[in-house]
Amino acid sequence: MESINWRALAPIGVFFLLCIVIAIFSPNFLSVSNAVRILNASAIPVVLVMGATFVILMGSIDLSVEGIVALCAVVTASLVLNDTFSANLGFWAIPFAVLAGGIIGAANGATHVFLKVPSFMVTLGIGFVCLGIATAALGGFPVRISDRGFRALTLGRTLGLPNGIWLAAAAVFVAYVIQERTRLGRYVYAIGTDEITARQSGVPVERTRILVFVLAGFFSGLAGVMAAAQLGQGHALIASGRLFTTITAVVVGGTALSGGVGSVLNSVVGVLIVIVLTNGMVLMGVPPFVQQGVQGFLIIVAVTLALDRRQLLVVK
Amino acid sequence: MTEKQKELLRNLVPIFTLLALVLGIAAFEPGFLKPANLVTVTADTMTLFLMASGATFVIMLGSIDLSIQAIASMTSCILAALLPMFGGTALLIALAGGATAGVLSGLVVNYFRIPSFVATLAIGGIMTSVAFWASNERSIYISDEDKSTWLNWATGTSVGIDHEVVVGLVVLATLSAILSLTRFGRLVRAVGSQERAVVASGINVNRIKFFAFVISGLMAGLAGIVMAARLGSGSPTLASEFLLPAIACIIVGGTAITGGVGSIWKTFVGALIIAVVRIGMTFVGITVLAQQIVFGLVLVIAVAMTIDRTKVSVVK
């Protein structure tokens, strides 16, 4: 058997360390109800990092997260019982919204691969397009969901935990199986590590790249559905601020932006670190105007501790 | 056609793209071509260019600087807060503030070996806190008197040319000289294309990276000062929404996001392309609901045209 790589567990160590520090300042932190709240707040980011991790493992980046989430939230809100359009698909809205995410992902991937444009620019541009469509479709007004049943998707509880957490857990399971047990997952590592060699070995590089963006689109679409259910509406700004949180979480979890190194499980830990950090900021009563500074400082500390930099010959 | 001519032509593609866009807009609205308007458009572009000019060095290293927006906002606050007390010295203090932020990014990247993406994101957070602190959490006005005494170099007009343009051209010339005529510039390019070989040649790569981040911080600081001068105030959110456009204009100009290939004049042209598209949309009268969509699409199309794929084997 392979020996356990302790270094790989460092992000978990950082997470617990952070929890201990916050708990010292604020004993309430360690309550069960707060744990549930943290998991609940992590649900959407976790779903988002599932897609983002695959993209980053491939050495690419997806900046269209906010655009896709917003557009899919709008699609979701428009297809269930709402105050603007006369649709009432109930839960059947979910496949449509997720599919919409997948289609935008396909647009990302196809543009990236066929026009040979760096993913950074493609996804930035497509992200703008998505936000633009979300704004234009509604003229700036939100679509509000009046379907109580649909909102149970995140508001309801199963076995004592909010459904959003279960959804996120399911997303992690699917992502993990894809990563470990499918060709797509293995090809992502191969391409992220050495694309030229992967191509020579017969890895269908173009198809894999497109599929990964589609997959990321699906996850962003699901996150859009969850955001719409959680806030009871869909509008263009619903995802603002999600992009950098997502990427930070992926990197804090120990996945290298250069590709090839990392895992979706690492990213889950990364999300927890980032969310606990925000949560802890309020719990510890850090003055608002220094919060961003403290957060920046702590992220540097967390990454310093968590990242296995011996694997990286160069740091970019 | 010889290789040399092809190379030259490839280099000129960003300029052709810019010309095509300008002519395209002029076809709808001939007034766009009035010299006064062209000068205004150029002047309006300069703050974006200044932000992007320094960051070009960092991107050529294959790294990225996400702190420039926060740095620019911070220096605007420092300038506005100190101008009444220290007069011209405030300019130097503000610039030093920008450079210090660059120093911090450089140190964090070099000594903690954290990817620049996260390091600069975190440093940006810290700079935002500094901006809040320096400005006492509000916008600070710059009096007309201070403005005309100390900031005329940035906002005045001489022989019909806005000073912003002059500042931009001076920066363009200086940074171009640094990039193409000095050893440092060459090493920036070298680190971006094959860092390990540069290390093995006994070059202190950390020093190169350090100075690249300092230049980036310094130029972001200068951009903040010019912005403050133009808007007559400093504010912790003054440069909001500038980050992604700044990076976009570096890449639209044809600099490779993977490093090693690029130049300052390309960033200059890239900034003009971004500005012409944005302002052009208003000029042509594209409805605001469609502007974001058009902007996103044009961004992708522009990059598809301008990037030089011959020097990059793998597009990520």
Next chain:
Amino acid sequence: MQPLLELRKVTKEFPGVRALDSVDLHVDRREVVGLIGENGAGKSTLVKILAGIHRIDSGSMLFDGSPASFRSPRDAFNHGLTMVFQEQSIIPTLTVAENIFLGREQEFLRFGVIDKRAMNAAAEVELAKVHLDCNPATKCASLDFAARQMVEIAKALSLDGRIDSDIVILLDEPTSVLERQEIDLLFEIIKELKAKASIIFISHRLDEVLQVSDRVYVLRDGAVVHETASTEATITGLHEHMVGRQLDHEYYRENKQRELFGESVLSVRNLTIEGEFRNLSFDLAEGQILGIAGVVGSGRESFARCLGGLLPPSNGEILVDGKPVRLNQPHQAVLAGFGFVPSERKSEGIVTGLSVSENMTLAAGDRFSRFGFIKFEQERTECQRWIDRLRIRTPSTKTPMQSLSGGNQQKVVLSKWQIFGSKVAVLDHPTRGIDVGAKEDVYELIREMADQGVAIILLGDTLEEVIGLSNSILVLKDGEVSAKFQAPVGAKPDQIELISKMV
């Protein structure tokens, strides 16, 4: 009998170059064919055509009697042509089993999910063929270079038994990173394979080619200039066909070997890196060439990297000109007078994005700049002088580095330290993967450097090379010096003696 693979009048042109000129070549069933030629002779173009990376302009390719044109390495593989590339094509972040079956996971899919157990079991079978004893679930990153090469070969062999037709295995420079024992093992494997496959063997090492091949083709300037049965060929004969002229002087330039040295430059005292090597001590004088011999894992690579400043020593002392120096960073090593030529030329030796002259003056930049501004004219003149002197084949000083051949790239790397004026040159496999003609130029250059008083530490590509070039030889075994040999001209130690101290 019909040959398994046949090329008829194959021609391939690139802008300005005729890379292959009407090449006729055939490989019979169960035959090992050697293919040799200098870099630029057309070997790599030929390999790329077989691999389906390039298309032929005219002529034809027949596989098993029917016309074939492969679209990609994958396509070639599916038809029964598999290859081991010169550049390693192992993905370090994947496991051994995943690497072996990369791109061919189909047979292990159960409902779209990979059955890892089945895949690992199948990998065990392939690993057994190359006698590599390792867990197929290990990440390749944790394997050493030679083991990875074996995985690479196992990957190629996995075609055997998976398709109906006979197969051709193309081995492109498979031995350049292997040590003697592993090479012997590889030859054993080739013998076993011959029972069921045809093999094309490409190598710079002519002795090896003769040892394993039944027949040898010599390529020069894109054409087959010689074809012979191995039993009828000699190394010198093949060599002459390759370079197209008589070998007029001795290969290792032993006639130029110095026997008298200048002042002592380098003293190493009890140098240690934990887990790599221990208590290394020796002295080196101006103009002296010290060869370091040892198998992989003996610590000699780490020792070389240590002198290059890339691996900080944990203990001991290094003195240059009698003064102690610190080697914790490469730039410290360079300032102390060391010039390190790494074995991984493509990733550590050259900067691909820069031009020839920019690479040449990379280390000595201070001399070619004033207040940080580059003195372009002076740089160009100096570089042109070195280009002429070292016969570097390049259109100009501004040519991008990546468009040079391996041998010429290596000359540029060596000139970098000459221009800088290093006192001690640390050469880690300076002739790895470069062709015979270029090798001779490199040997010539090493002798010249010694003449100018540069002290040289040499980790040779072959034992023969180390013996031929060095004044004295240090043999490392398990991180410690197991023997020291003097190697003056006419009294060189022989390989057997050295090997007995190495293992």
Next chain:
Amino acid sequence: MGKLAHDSVLLAAAAALSSGIYTASFADDMTLAISMRSLSNPYHATFARGGEEFAKSVGLPFEVLVTEGNSEKGLADIRALIARTGGNVCINVDPNDSPDAATIVEEAEGAGAYVVTQWNKPDDLHPWDHNPNYVAHMSFSGVGTSKEITNALIDAMGGEGGIVAIGGILSNVPAIERKLGMEQAVADTDGKVQILDFQPADWNETKAFEIMQAWLTRYGDEIKGVWAANDSMGIGALEALRQEGKAGSVPVTGIDGTEAALSAIEAGEMAGTVAWDPMWTGGMGLSLCHAAATGAIDVAAEPHEHREFYGTGIVVTPANIADFRTRDASFDYNDYWAKSTGQIQYQ
């Protein structure tokens, strides 16, 4: 050359795309325009709609400019518009940040365009110093209305207990004023109401949601009321409460009068909001501007209270929501100051 052909196809595609959404401008007509942060929030979307309604009523071409939160972009767009129309334009601007107003006025004066500003301007910049191009400045009393809504919150809480407060972007002027009003109202209770904590959520729903969650951990049942500096953040906090089954039991107030907030008030989940009247500010701002430009009014002759004035912010609570829904929101474009509530006061 293949590359160029490829490029021209792309260009053609871009051109074809843009031609479809090109809105023709009329050669000699005066252009009416609105400039604001973005179309993606209901307040500004309604503001723009107000402007559009007025433009329709006078039959003039109308345009919307957005800053996307970026002052430089906002200015550049306004300059482009002024350049294109040769100054024959009326702009109703909600500047991205207060200092921008000075630059905008300067630009307008230089080109003979007419400007009305909303919300943000430096305290020492006055329309009467820039006759006739700087027509007026319209605003709402941030401190005053905030005080009123806070009092509504305190009433809903039963007059005592701890509140948590969610603010906008720290340095933003309305955010500062609203926070000040809230603090004054709390101070007036003589300690019966305490501010447990104040956190900025940058006008962002999701941030407010996460902050509210943390507060529930930190303060739990001590929280008797939630004050938010706008409705989006109020809704974010409300959703965090809903997650815990506390929606409706802890009163929440917002500001802006968005439909989401109004419905929440009707559902008994929010205790109040302040309805600005963006239809009015959008339409009346342009009407005033147009009147000055066409000479229907002589701005120089108008008193100061007609040049800098507050509009009416209606505090909507469960008690008056029914009336608010059925009120007559129409107004006469020529009765410029009917809804004014007095000259702007500086602290």
